Amino acid sequence: MTPAVAKRFRSGRACLDFAHTAETPDWREPELVYDRPSLERWLSHILGLAAVRTEPGDVAEAHRLRAAILRLARARTSEQPFDPQDVDVLNAFAAAAPPIPRLTANGALAPLAATAVAGLSAIARDAIDLFAGPLGHRIRVCASPDCAYMFVDASRPGTRRWCSMQRCGNLAKVHTHRDNQAVKDLAR
């Protein structure tokens, strides 16, 4: 996985990682879910499933859920009310049975295969858990202009600005340092 793709899956939440597979005006990277194999690949990756089985129509359904989650998450990043239609879509997807975990005889978790319907249910349930939970108003957009992905700020003061301090935070520091240096150079 290239760094440009990997950074789409660092939000810390399955529902936001799933939202980040979209192509939007907010970030520069392209659509990741454009056919059944790509849906199977990324849904497996995000949910840690061994395999996902899709049927015709699943890609459109995935896009419908994703668009609702994106708008709901965006509403939270700007403290706007939810669109009730998006809430209905989310609840409808969550109503399907999620992937069922299975224990092996030696006490491990069996490799889990699921349908896309079950996978999308797990994504929708994660979104409900996030929005209604203690971090539901801590969804932020990374302050780095060349990132713009969302993350959940679990820091105690709730003042985190970047999705990743190592990546976007350090880049911002480098830029600030350069800007300061440029100002000093001009002043000379």
Ligand SMILES: [Zn+2]
């Ligand atoms: Zn970032």
